[in-house]
Amino acid sequence: MLSLKTDFTLNIRSSYQSTMAIWVRNSMYRLIQTIWFLGMICVLLPACVLFPTCTYAHDKNTVIATMNVGITPDGLAITPDNHYAYVVNNNNYGIAGQDSVTVLNLKNNTVKTTIFDSSFNEPFRVAITPDGKKAYIANSNGTTLSIIDTKLNKVIGVISGFDGPSGIVITPNGKFAYVNNYGGSEGVGSGNGNTVSVVNLQTQNIIGTIVVGQAPAALAMSQDGKFVYSINYVDGNPGTGTMSIIKTKTNTVVDTVYGFFGPFGVVVTPNGKYAYVTNFGSNNFAPFGTTVYVVQLHHDPKIIKSIDLGIQPSGIACTPNGRFVYVTNYNTLYAGASFTNLTAGRGTVNIIDTRTHQVIPPTIAVGQSPNFITISPNGKFAYVTNFISNTVDVIQLTD
Numbered sequence: 441m442l443s444l445k446t447d448f449t450l451n452i453r454s455s456y457q458s459t460m461a462i463w464v465r466n467s468m469y470r471l472i473q474t475i476w477f478l479g480m481i482c483v484l485l486p487a488c489v490l491f492p493t494c495t496y497a498h499d500k501n502t503v504i505a506t507m508n509v510g511i512t513p514d515g516l517a518i519t520p521d522n523h524y525a526y527v528v529n530n531n532n533y534g535i536a537g538q539d540s541v542t543v544l545n546l547k548n549n550t551v552k553t554t555i556f557d558s559s560f561n562e563p564f565r566v567a568i569t570p571d572g573k574k575a576y577i578a579n580s581n582g583t584t585l586s587i588i589d590t591k592l593n594k595v596i597g598v599i600s601g602f603d604g605p606s607g608i609v610i611t612p613n614g615k616f617a618y619v620n621n622y623g624g625s626e627g628v629g630s631g632n633g634n635t636v637s638v639v640n641l642q643t644q645n646i647i648g649t650i651v652v653g654q655a656p657a658a659l660a661m662s663q664d665g666k667f668v669y670s671i672n673y674v675d676g677n678p679g680t681g682t683m684s685i686i687k688t689k690t691n692t693v694v695d696t697v698y699g700f701f702g703p704f705g706v707v708v709t710p711n712g713k714y715a716y717v718t719n720f721g722s723n724n725f726a727p728f729g730t731t732v733y734v735v736q737l738h739h740d741p742k743i744i745k746s747i748d749l750g751i752q753p754s755g756i757a758c759t760p761n762g763r764f765v766y767v768t769n770y771n772t773l774y775a776g777a778s779f780t781n782l783t784a785g786r787g788t789v790n791i792i793d794t795r796t797h798q799v800i801p802p803t804i805a806v807g808q809s810p811n812f813i814t815i816s817p818n819g820k821f822a823y824v825t826n827f828i829s830n831t832v833d834v835i836q837l838t839d
């Protein structure tokens with residue numbers, strides 16, 4: 441027979457074991473409940489809410505949407521409220537009735553409407569007034585600007601007197617525009633123009649003409665509106681292109697920078713210190729360019745750096761904070777002899793860090809023949825027109 445002490449010890453041990461068994465069983469039950477509950481949360485909530493560092497479908501610097509637009513889209517401008525974009529469809533194939541402007545709803549990345557008008561003639565660039573009420577379309581194969589009322593989305597007027605207008609910038613106060621005359625079929629001929637027209641947008645007429653270099657291809661304006669920069673294609677050969685610097689107070693050319701190679705696009709940093717110019721190369725696609733030049737604008741303007749990119753850098757845009765420049769690579773060449781079998785490769789976008797003037801990853805794949813890029817006023821998205829693909833790609837940015 442066991443002693444009282446031994447019997448008591450056994451009873452305590454038995455009770456302890458029983459209690460522990462119940463505690464373990466209840467703990468396991470609570471653990472199972474917790475795991476089930478967390479599992480349900482994972483199912484019901486997006487992963488990025490629970491785990492902020494996870495990979496998400498809308499990662500930055502990736503294409504998050506593609507929209508179908510008209511035939512061979514070119515320039516694109518965004519309303520100041522970031523809600524809508526106006527895309528000019530150049531209709532490079534000359535299909536009857538297909539010169540148009542597509543209006544995009546940027547809140548859901550869909551087409552809102554497409555505007556057709558008899559005044560359109562290979563529309564190439566578009567600019568929107570600071571108040572967002574009007575869009576001005578440069579008709580590159582004609583002599584006019586078409587004026588669109590952005591509330592009605594219809595053409596309400598035309599300004600005449602240009603010669604193959606291929607670019608337009610509007611002053612910050614919305615009173616004046618500068619339009620480069622590349623030369624057109626109704627004037628001196630394509631590539632033979634050498635002027636920039638000054639337009640009074642209140643009276644809707646040309647009030648001045650500024651002589652620049654041959655074949656002004658694109659314009660940029662400093663953020664304060666004091667200077668306009670015209671890049672001049674000249675003949676598309678290495679080193680022949682120029683940049684004319686226009687002082688808007690006097691509407692005169694105050695300096696010229698030499699040494700570009702078929703310049704196609706230009707952007708000025710918000711602080712006004714630098715311009716970045718794409719060297720597309722020859723319009724005949726040979727020889728082709730692969731660089732962007734950095735131009736020092738203050739105190740003796742000059743080219744200070746060459747940055748290697750892809751084949752035929754074309755469109756270019758800078759983030760509102762001035763930290764990054766985005767460049768499209770057109771990458772379209774003749775595969776056959778004697779300028780035959782024009783073939784578009786995969787279009788890409790490169791990113792330049794403006795602090796170092798160097799290319800940084802990633803390289804972003806877009807549609808075919810991306811010729812133009814712009815960044816939304818809020819700095820959240822970039823929009824790329826793909827000339828051959830007839831699309832616009834939307835890129836989420838790091839800004």
